[in-house]
Amino acid sequence: MEQVEWRNPKGIQYKPNTVIKRTKFKFGMHRPWTAEFREENAPGVHHPKIFVEPIKKWSFFRGDRVEVLVGKDKGKQGIVKQVIQERNWVTVEGLNCVLEKMGERKNFPGVYLQVEKPLLVTEQVALVDPSDLQATPFEWRFTEDGEEVRVSTRTGRIIPVPASAEETIDYKTKSTYKEQPKDTKADAVTEITFEPKLKTFEMDIMDKMNIKEDRIPPKYYWY
């Protein structure tokens, strides 16, 4: 992601590669391609430094059942709706909400919207063990097949990654993807049409196009 405020024009009289750009972005509830993010990170807008704990392995996915540990909804369980990794945030559906008033005008009192506030993954939220539906600390361990899974340390039960974590803007799951006209089919991609020959690419093309080359190149020496 690049936000360039000023770039020196092209020309020999200008110093080359002079760019004024933003290196640190403020990540909030709005995603980087939205207008609100652009406004928050407009050139010239400064904000205090936000400290984010670096997490080596991200373990919270959309569709995960999770228990809230702080706030009004402490002890309640919900499903993760949104994940914002840049701030270690997770939004749980229906929990940790706040009423926001929108659209207030002179004649109109405004509408109230219930908006979920994000929760920190490190301190404020815990994964739920599917066997007894209680909050557990967990670990990433390997199965006998070599697959890495989350295992609850209290019970030893595997906490599977939910299927809705695989969803993207293009498909719900890879196997249910609807093929578009510009997409190459799977069998055409995996087909091996390579025939090894003792010829370079150009020589192979020359043979295919029936271009005959009988000239002998002159001798050359490397000193």
Place this chain on the structure above:
Amino acid sequence: TISTSCVRCGKRNFKKFSIFNKRGSRIFKEQRMDPNYDLPHDSIFLVKYSFLERGVRDVGYYVDGKFVLVPEKVPELIVPDLKDFELKPYVSYRTPDVIQSEFTAEDLFNVVYASKIVKDFKEGKLKEDGTPVEPSPEEKMTPEEAKNNADRTGTDIF
């Protein structure tokens, strides 16, 4: 602001008054009225030399301000017929991951030459120093001939 030339070039100083659309000469405003202005365009002021921006060469030359076309300079794009061609620009998400090992020179040797050596050995057609009794056309070549063949058009030896 200062004007460095004696020609004003349509620049007006209206800072005292808050009017909209005061920037630019009449030609500038006419160009901006074009609905296609936002598309990437070359420098409008240097139409004659606008090819310099994109790296496209001119298809002819100018004589007395008039353009003369040179047919040989017009590029001819040779595109193969893509009928019944299954490969498309994008790959479907349903394809499984393809993991291929590296194709080394050893693999090429095994495909091209190894079978002949094995066959000769099994049938006992190799002499004591290892040379074949019935050499194939490739085996009959002298080193100079082989080098010449490798140095033909399309060589990758430099």
